[in-house]
Amino acid sequence: MAKKSDQLKIEKKKGTRVFQDLLLWTLIPLLFTTMVLLVIAYVADINVFDKAKEFTQTLPFVDKEKDDEDSTEDLAMGERVVTLQAEIQEKEAALYKLQEELDKSNIEKQDLLTEQQNLLNEIELLKVQKDDSKRDMKEIISTFEKMSPKSAAPVISKMSDAEAIQILASLKPDTLAPILEKMSVEDAAKYTSLMTK
Secondary structure, eight states: OHHHHHHHHHHHHHHHHHHHHHIIIIIHHHHHHHHHHHHHHHHTTOOHHHHHHHHHHHSTTSOOHHHHHHHHHHHHHHHHHHHHHHHHHHHHHHHHHHHHHHHHHHHHHHHHHHHHHHHHHHHHHHHHHHHHHHHHHHHHHHHHHHSOHHHHHHHHHHSOHHHHHHHHHHSOHHHHHHHHHHSOHHHHHHHHHHHHO
16 A cells, blocks of 8 residues: 555656646746747837737627727718818818908008009199299289389280289289279279189
8 A cells, every 4th residue: 555655646746747847848938938029029119919909800709899889980080070171171261362352452552552652742743833833923923013014914914814813813902003004994894803703
């Protein structure tokens, strides 16, 4: 019996030894190799878990309900993206139109400013001409005041009515009376009635 119990102890040690050998020579190198491969994949920037998920998606026995939900969400997101892109295009078109209107109004404003400046220049020129004509008229009136009534009356009669009235209305009464006396009765009456209007 001693031999049998020794033999059982030896067989037990052999069974334990086989398990230890299996662990030592198979599982430990396999775990080490797996760890090294994971480190290499990490360094190579490969997501092993995503790759495993993709692989399991291709298997026929994997549940597809989750994929259907994901595809429905993706479809809804796609529609939302299309809607937002359409809104962006509409807003860009409106912005472009507003920019064109702004440019057009700026051009119109510039044209109006140019026209205003031209009108101001024209007004200034007319003022200068008016001042010159006033100066000329004063000189003409001064000349008629120095002339003898006999010489002034025929000259005024030959002028247009507007010019004649302007000169006669500007003369002093002392100078006007003798000039009217030297005119024909019709001319004197005509100019007198025009001056009273």
